[in-house]
Amino acid sequence: MTLHDPAEVSARLLSGDIAAGARAIRWLDDRDPRGTTVMAAIYPHTGRAQVVGITGPPGAGKSSLVDALLTVLRQRGLRVGVIAVDPSSPFTGGAILGDRVRMARHTLDPGVFIRSLGTRGQAGGLSRSTDEACLVLDAMGYDLVIVETVGVGQDEIDVVALAHTTVIVVVPGLGDEVQAVKAGLMEAGDVFVVNKADREGAEATARQIALMLHLRAQARSGDGGDVPLLRAVATKGEGIDALADAIAAHRAALESQGGFARRSGRRAREQALALVRDALAERALALAGEEVLDAVERRALDPHAAAARIVAALAPPIRRSVA
Amino acid sequence: MTLHDPAEVSARLLSGDIAAGARAIRWLDDRDPRGTTVMAAIYPHTGRAQVVGITGPPGAGKSSLVDALLTVLRQRGLRVGVIAVDPSSPFTGGAILGDRVRMARHTLDPGVFIRSLGTRGQAGGLSRSTDEACLVLDAMGYDLVIVETVGVGQDEIDVVALAHTTVIVVVPGLGDEVQAVKAGLMEAGDVFVVNKADREGAEATARQIALMLHLRAQARSGDGGDVPLLRAVATKGEGIDALADAIAAHRAALESQGGFARRSGRRAREQALALVRDALAERALALAGEEVLDAVERRALDPHAAAARIVAALAPPIRRSVA
Numbered sequence: 001m002t003l004h005d006p007a008e009v010s011a012r013l014l015s016g017d018i019a020a021g022a023r024a025i026r027w028l029d030d031r032d033p034r035g036t037t038v039m040a041a042i043y044p045h046t047g048r049a050q051v052v053g054i055t056g057p058p059g060a061g062k063s064s065l066v067d068a069l070l071t072v073l074r075q076r077g078l079r080v081g082v083i084a085v086d087p088s089s090p091f092t093g094g095a096i097l098g099d100r101v102r103m104a105r106h107t108l109d110p111g112v113f114i115r116s117l118g119t120r121g122q123a124g125g126l127s128r129s130t131d132e133a134c135l136v137l138d139a140m141g142y143d144l145v146i147v148e149t150v151g152v153g154q155d156e157i158d159v160v161a162l163a164h165t166t167v168i169v170v171v172p173g174l175g176d177e178v179q180a181v182k183a184g185l186m187e188a189g190d191v192f193v194v195n196k197a198d199r200e201g202a203e204a205t206a207r208q209i210a211l212m213l214h215l216r217a218q219a220r221s222g223d224g225g226d227v228p229l230l231r232a233v234a235t236k237g238e239g240i241d242a243l244a245d246a247i248a249a250h251r252a253a254l255e256s257q258g259g260f261a262r263r264s265g266r267r268a269r270e271q272a273l274a275l276v277r278d279a280l281a282e283r284a285l286a287l288a289g290e291e292v293l294d295a296v297e298r299r300a301l302d303p304h305a306a307a308a309r310i311v312a313a314l315a316p317p318i319r320r321s322v323a
Numbered sequence: 324m325t326l327h328d329p330a331e332v333s334a335r336l337l338s339g340d341i342a343a344g345a346r347a348i349r350w351l352d353d354r355d356p357r358g359t360t361v362m363a364a365i366y367p368h369t370g371r372a373q374v375v376g377i378t379g380p381p382g383a384g385k386s387s388l389v390d391a392l393l394t395v396l397r398q399r400g401l402r403v404g405v406i407a408v409d410p411s412s413p414f415t416g417g418a419i420l421g422d423r424v425r426m427a428r429h430t431l432d433p434g435v436f437i438r439s440l441g442t443r444g445q446a447g448g449l450s451r452s453t454d455e456a457c458l459v460l461d462a463m464g465y466d467l468v469i470v471e472t473v474g475v476g477q478d479e480i481d482v483v484a485l486a487h488t489t490v491i492v493v494v495p496g497l498g499d500e501v502q503a504v505k506a507g508l509m510e511a512g513d514v515f516v517v518n519k520a521d522r523e524g525a526e527a528t529a530r531q532i533a534l535m536l537h538l539r540a541q542a543r544s545g546d547g548g549d550v551p552l553l554r555a556v557a558t559k560g561e562g563i564d565a566l567a568d569a570i571a572a573h574r575a576a577l578e579s580q581g582g583f584a585r586r587s588g589r590r591a592r593e594q595a596l597a598l599v600r601d602a603l604a605e606r607a608l609a610l611a612g613e614e615v616l617d618a619v620e621r622r623a624l625d626p627h628a629a630a631a632r633i634v635a636a637l638a639p640p641i642r643r644s645v646a
Binding site for chain 2: 264269276277281300308
């Protein structure tokens with residue numbers, strides 16, 4: 001029962017084996033070539049899970065909300081995978097989000113699979129790891145895959161924006177700057193939740209979101225004017241049934257309009273392009289050579305000229321059609 | 324006096340002309356080819372300004388701190404450029420950070436130049452725009468260029484981590500999750516400021532940072548153990564002189580060890596590589612072709628296999644040395 005063979009890992013993963021799933025995610029994250037073999041084997045079996053991105057500013061209580069949502073979804077008989085994206089530091093060496101400890105009780109439930117991914121590495125690396133983990137969980141047969149991120153950086157927003165359903169969590173009483181950060185998320189939201197709705201200022205926050213949704217609907221010529229705006233108190237389990245309903249309704253609406261497959265496709269396309277960018281960036285680094293970069297450092301050559309020189313050396317005239 | 328000629332823009336910019344600087348930044352941001360011409364002309368005149376990154380979690384009061392710092396730096400006779408990186412939304416159409424309005428009073432001062440950059444575009448785009456704006460401000464002769472970002476996303480952290488001097492701003496009383504986000508910044512900090520230090524919990528926050536700095540110094544075998552940890556109340560101007568002193572001391576320390584030129588060089592090198600990545604990503608998109616991506620969408624071809632096919636078509640066997 002050792003898990004070293006990509007064919008065995010693929011087969012066991014497709015039958016829902018948790019150890020095999022974890023192994024595949026690790027291979028993909030480590031860029032082990034066996035991950036590529038597994039991906040080829042499992043990819044035709046993906047595209048069924050609803051990917052639900054959950055994001056919002058720090059302190060919005062996203063982890064508590066996910067925890068409460070897991071309980072409700074399990075009561076409804078759904079199998080759920082969770083990918084928690086942790087801001088981590090090379091210095092602390094890992095995730096330190098205490099809130100997530102609470103979620104741990106779900107790990108005894110075979111219908112729930114939780115994985116944390118760090119944000120180590122450079123911009124864009126997060127999308128890659130998250131997309132790949134989503135595909136693994138999808139192939140394992142989970143009905144929903146929840147991706148939770150802190151929605152402040154562009155990178156993190158990109159991750160959830162590619163979900164089938166994006167849930168934006170806000171809370172009353174965060175400062176001006178946090179409200180501004182939130183604005184960067186408004187465009188991506190399919191469902192909005194005012195969490196900690198028993199706190200002072202909750203109604204003002206809800207009105208603010210409602211106004212922004214109204215403006216957004218106008219900018220889109222009316223499309224999306226019926227976006228759900230929910231209230232919840234995650235720590236008391238209040239409003240969570242309505243959230244689960246809204247997520248299910250969004251899937252149903254997507255499916256009735258062909259949007260479910262379209263969003264899956266867009267996600268896969270972006271993922272392929274991200275892999276291309278990664279591979280080319282590596283190639284560029286190898287190619288760049290110390291001479292050109294040294295000239296930039298000495299200020300003998302400007303960065304634009306250096307980039308043009310490196311790209312010219314790497315990229316030949318474009319050949320069309322590589323299919 | 325129209326500013327359409329790159330040679331004229333470059334010459335006027337090098338003599339400190341604000342309109343010319345703004346025009347160059349816009350050209351570079353819009354990827355107008357005239358920006359590339361200006362960059363070639365001004366690049367040999369860069370490398371003198373101290374680039375100071377200021378970041379921290381949302382709500383830490385960074386804009387107020389920058390505002391107060393500007394006042395002190397101007398009193399010391401220094402000319403200062405500021406690049407404020409705003410989380411912006413395609414929906415709201417721009418920056419909405421009310422705090423920054425306060426900074427506006429400095430715009431009447433010819434010794435201060437403030438520019439806002441949006442985070443529109445995809446991951447990595449932020450670094451490019453910011454680096455280029457820094458070079459323009461550097462060439463204009465500002466003694467310091469302050470780059471202010473919300474330090475949560477990897478992209479935003481990457482931006483400030485390449486500064487000569489990185490100032491991390493924290494505040495008492497933010498929740499667990501915000502503390503975790505903060506941990507992602509610990510590695511990058513050269514100076515730490517507990518802002519809103521008159522609030523309850525300020526000393527506990529300072530102790531927490533001191534502990535993390537102690538652990539960091541141990542992990543680096545003692546190096547960096549003397550990192551300044553300051554208290555400030557930006558809105559009252561308290562602690563700002565000490566911050567200006569710490570920034571000046573950090574420059575002096577870097578210069579005495581050759582670190583100033585080393586950090587400038589590393590920044591320029593990263594910038595050239597980022598431009599290469601951008602150019603190659605564009606080329607890859609043009610090359611990818613609909614057939615391969617359609618196959619991915621149909622789930623007939625997995626993303627890894629698709630990426631390998633596109634890269635093979637684009638990148639020939641590596642030729643060494645392109646200088």
